[in-house]
Each structure stands twice: as C-alpha cells, then as structure tokens.
Amino acid sequence: MIFSFNNRSATANGSDRRIARRRFAIAAALVAAVVGTTLAFAAQTQIFDPQTRKWVDYDKKKARKYYAAHKEVPEAFKRQIVKFRTAEKPGTIIIDGNQHFLYLVQPGFTAIRYGIGVGREGFGWAGIVRVGRMEEWPTWTPPAEMVARDPNAVPFANGMPGGPDNPLGARALYLYEGDQDTIYRIHGTPEPWSIGLDVSSGCIRMNNDDITDLYSHVDVGAKVVVLMQGASLYKGV
Amino acid sequence: MKNFGWDHRTRGRWHAGLALAAVASLASGCMSGGPAPGSVRNTAQTAPADLQLACASAAATALGVDSGKVLPVGSSQLDAQSYQVDLDAGGARATCVVDAAGNVKSVTKA
Numbered sequence: 625m626i627f628s629f630n631n632r633s634a635t636a637n638g639s640d641r642r643i644a645r646r647r648f649a650i651a652a653a654l655v656a657a658v659v660g661t662t663l664a665f666a667a668q669t670q671i672f673d674p675q676t677r678k679w680v681d682y683d684k685k686k687a688r689k690y691y692a693a694h695k696e697v698p699e700a701f702k703r704q705i706v707k708f709r710t711a712e713k714p715g716t717i718i719i720d721g722n723q724h725f726l727y728l729v730q731p732g733f734t735a736i737r738y739g740i741g742v743g744r745e746g747f748g749w750a751g752i753v754r755v756g757r758m759e760e761w762p763t764w765t766p767p768a769e770m771v772a773r774d775p776n777a778v779p780f781a782n783g784m785p786g787g788p789d790n791p792l793g794a795r796a797l798y799l800y801e802g803d804q805d806t807i808y809r810i811h812g813t814p815e816p817w818s819i820g821l822d823v824s825s826g827c828i829r830m831n832n833d834d835i836t837d838l839y840s841h842v843d844v845g846a847k848v849v850v851l852m853q854g855a856s857l858y859k860g861v
Numbered sequence: 862m863k864n865f866g867w868d869h870r871t872r873g874r875w876h877a878g879l880a881l882a883a884v885a886s887l888a889s890g891c892m893s894g895g896p897a898p899g900s901v902r903n904t905a906q907t908a909p910a911d912l913q914l915a916c917a918s919a920a921a922t923a924l925g926v927d928s929g930k931v932l933p934v935g936s937s938q939l940d941a942q943s944y945q946v947d948l949d950a951g952g953a954r955a956t957c958v959v960d961a962a963g964n965v966k967s968v969t970k971a
Contacts, residue, residue, distance in 0.1 A: 667903055667904060667905030667907075668903065668904045668905075669901055669902075669903050670901065670902050670903070670904060671899065671900070671901050672895070672896040672897070672898065672899070672900040672901075672902075674898040677895060679902065682901060690899075694899070698899045698900070698901045699897075699899055699900070699901075700900070700901045701901070708910075708911045709911045709912075709915065709963045710911050710914045710915065710918075711914070711915075711918045712914060718910050718911075718914065720907075720909075720910040722903060722905040722907045723903050723905070723907070723910070724903070725910070727910060727911075735911075750932060750934065751932065752929060752932055820901065849914070849932070851910060851913055851932075851933055852932075852933060852934045852935055852936075
C-alpha cells in the first residue's frame, strides 16, 4: 500500500476519499517514473541521556516519560524564533517532517519554529497546498474505515464535538489543494507528549498552545509547503 | 613517617581547596561537556528547510519553471559545509548543491 487514508482527522466522505486515493495513486506512479527508486531511510528522533551519556531513540515510551517528568517537551520542540533565509512570503508555512519542525515565515529572514508530530512510516507526504479553512475547537469525524475497525470510534461516527479530549485539539487548519480538501490538517492534540514523533496518519499535530498561536498568525489562503518526509511518496504539486 | 612540614591544619586547608576546585570545575561544566540534558537530534542528515527552499527558488529561475511548481523531494549532507537537494520541477527532476550559508552552488537538470 502506498498511501493510507485511515486518518483520525479525516472528515471527507467516501466519494472524496476515492477521488483523492485515485489522484494520489496517479501522483505516486508519476513519482516512480520521475524520481526512480525512492531512497529508503528511517529518520529517528534521538534524545541525549545525561546518565548514560549516549543518544537514545526518542520513541513513544521515552517521550511519555520525558513529558511526565518535565511537564513539557524537549527544548528544541518548544516555540521559538529562528533565523530562516527564504524568499517565501511572511505568513507561509513550511513543514519539515524529518526534523519535526513547522516554520511560520516572518519578516527579516526569521521564522517562528514549532515542534510537531507527523505521519508514521508510510503515512508521510509532501506537496504545496494552502490553508482552505480554519476552525476553533473543531469537530472530529472518524473515517468509516476507522469506525469499522475500532469499537471506540463507533460512538463518534457522526462526529465528536470539540473539546479537550477531541483528537483535533484546540484548533485545526484544513489543507486544500486548489478547492479540493486533501483530508490533511494541521491541528492540536490532547497528547502533547507526542510532539517530535512519527505518530499520525499524515496530519501535522502541535500542542494546543502552539496551534492556537499559529492560528492567530495565519489567514485562510496561506501557502503551505510540506517537505519530503523520509521515504514517503509525495503527491504532485 | 617523614614529615613534609604540613601540620594537620595546613593539610585540612589543602583538602578543602581541592574539594572547592572540584566543585567549581563541575559547576562550570568543564568536566561534563557534551550536549545539554534534553537535547534532541535526528538521524536523518537532511538539509535545513530554508536551504531546501533556497534550492527550489534557484531551480525555478534557472529552469524557467513557476516557483509554485518546484518542490524539494529529498536532500542529503555532502560534507560539513554543503548539501544536495533533489527537486521536482514541474515534473522534471533537478539536483541542486547549496552551502550552509544558503549560497546555491549549482542547479542541474537530471
């Protein structure tokens, strides 16, 4: 399988998903022809363990433990202003899934950098899209496939109202390609420990404070550049 | 036992001095070195995002392609000072070399 749509954040109906699936399949075939063999490598976040003085994999277990002990994510994943030399206009969003950073371009060759959680292996994607719409405390509607396989999703088949337990968190930016919903979102999360990990089904997750901050700086129509993550196939631009 | 001329008071002051020096050394980080606790890194040696975008921008100009149609699709570190960025430029493949300061060294259509 080259792409999966069992995305927790997805709200598109079955017909939309079939169209999107076909488009992604075509894009993937084009990529195979144009790019040739896709290099496979596993990008892994690591954290320095001061006790063993070694770099260790920052996996789910380690991330939960770190968050429980510090009540925050590691310093690199905290919101901060960084130098960012680009010709992209202020207000453009750049997503670097490999490094787990989202940049919001600012004037003066700077950017606000946020830590993010991204798609797990096989769920990454890349492309140039735009913010199609934005919502505060969005409703989450699990896709039919998820409802079919996960009994916990059944009560929310018709939508889970926004709130602190909602998987989309405090805000959601819905990503569109032209007028078509890509079914991907940049959204908050009730699992702030997951920032820095490859955990989602393709959506970009941020902690609720950060997505609220980003939401306050972004307008509908903002350009979003999603850089290639790992060996994932990308949908055409 | 041979007496080196140190009475117990002198010896005590010397030991205290040693202890203080050790504490000061640890506090200043001289003996710790290495990354700070909680430092993170990624095993993927990809080019920084802004350098990838610099390549995309340069490729759009060099290849006469709309900048909205050029997307970095892969990158790697060549050496301490330079990166290679693979690009999809409107369906064609291109390769770019950029240095750590953001200076694009070359754009080559594959």
